[in-house]
Amino acid sequence: MAEDLLDTIGQLFGPIRGGLAFAVIFVGALLAYQNWRAGKRVVWLAASVVLYALALLSKETALAFVAVLAVYAWTDSEGNSLRARIQQTIARWLPYVVVTIAYLVVRNRVLEGLVNSRLVRPMSWVVLTWPSALWFYLRQMLWPFRLSIFI
Secondary structure, three states: OHHHHHHHHHHHHHHHHHHHHHHHHHHHHHHHHHHHHOOOOOHHHHHHHHHHHHHHHHOHHHHHHHHHHHHHHHHHOOOOOHHHHHHHHHHHHHHHHHHHHHHHHHHHHHHOOOOOOOOOOOHHHHHHHHHHHHHHHHHHHHOOOOOOOOO
């Protein structure tokens, strides 16, 4: 009976636990980056890059961190000239891009591609599903109700 209870609890809270771990690591990477930018030691930058790598291993949506960091680095960059801001942003962004490229290369080698290549889909199928997907996400953005499959 105890095994059934533990199994049920694991099924109920397993997805939440994984998402929570990802969120904690993701936010930790951002906070470590902010500490580094605040003039603290380079150890914070290394911690941020390592936490980002762990977030990638935890959940693939961590790839969004690179975009978040690029925007954050751009708004945080100093200097009036466009060239100086671009150079500062790229310099701050580069370690994360290196980790991202390494992750994508390893993922590509392990999974033998970025997508499931066993299921052949004509390009027309892909293009014809774009309006439906766009409508779904716009609808969820404007009216985020009935998100559960049980309702």
